[in-house]
Amino acid sequence: MDMKNRTKINELMTSWIPGAVYSVKWLKENGYTYSNLQIYKKSGWVKAIGAGALIKSGDEVGWPGAVWALQEQLKFPVHVGGKTAIEQAGSAQYLTMGKERVFLIAEPKTKLPTWFKNKKWDAEIVYLQSSLFDEGLKSLSIAEQGLTSVELGRLKLVYSSRERAMLEYLDQVPERHSFTEAHEIMENLLTLRPKLVQTLLAHCTSVKAKRLFLAMADRVNHPWLKKLDLSKVDLGSGSRQLVSGGEFDSKYKITIGNP
Structure with missing residues (x-):
């Protein structure tokens, strides 16, 4: 390996985030040629985990490192949401038993790379393509969209806030x-946060999710519920029945299962 290659690999290894997957596409866009990467693999610095993805040799890499690559390097419109985000925030009374389930939520027609789909990660990945919120929500700030940054070691991942995660759930x-x-x-x-709840409800496209959210919050009399302006929330028309033999909520016109 010549001095130029040695300098480049030293720079890469020094800056490599522990536990992260690195996208070959991203590496090439940042000055590392196919020839460079082949030399690094043959020299034992990095190894492939599928077509288009590398990890540092000897590194322990789990699902967070893979999701980091999707979000940070490949800029995929995907985030950790639903029950996974609720659990991370400490709002789930009972954590998932057995193998961890991770809910990844993406915009419709988002195709995950083959290396991600084919790899057996340390968790069961539940991948959902969702149009739960309208296009207008994306024009707002990340925080107003109900998304937040969560640090897992040195990895920063985009998660749903509790408000958004509950609607996704x-x-x-x-x-x-x-x-x-x-x-x-x-x-x-x-x-x-009532302001964020108001925004998310206004942009949510699922009448079922909105009615369930409000009916369940009403049942436990959460104080933030009183601060919402439901005249600005489209709750649809007619009654909805989600389960046979459940309880009908006349206020929100939805039949739901008992606690």
Whole structure:
């Protein structure tokens, strides 16, 4: 390896974030040629985990390192949301037993790279393409969209806030989550920010998720609920029945499972 290559690999290894996957596409865009990367692999500095992705040799890499590459290097419109974000925020009474499930939520038609899909990660990845919020929400700031940065070691990942994560979670009830668990989680959401809740409800496209959210919050009488202006929230028309033999909420016109 000549001096120029040695300098480049030293710079890369020094700046490499522990636990991260690095995209070959990103590396090439930042001055590392195919020839460079082949030399680094043959020399044992890095190794491939699939076509288009590298890890530092000897590094332990889990799902956060892969998601970091999707978000930070490839700029995919994907974030950690739903129950995973709720658990991270400490609002889930019961954590998932057994192998961790990670809910990744992306915009419709977002195709994950093959290296991510084919790799067996240290968690079960539940990948959801969602149009839960309208296009108008994306014109707002990251914070106003209900997204936040979470540090996992030296990795910074984009997660849903509790407010957004709960709407994402309820959009998957009862298909993926139970009413009992949903009620328990809602009980813990005592300190949601009404301004952010108002914004998210105004841009949410799922009548089911909005009605469930409000009905469950009303049932436990959360104080932030009184600060919302529901005249600015489209709750649709007619009644919705999500389960047979459930309880009908006449205020929000939705039949839901009992706690």
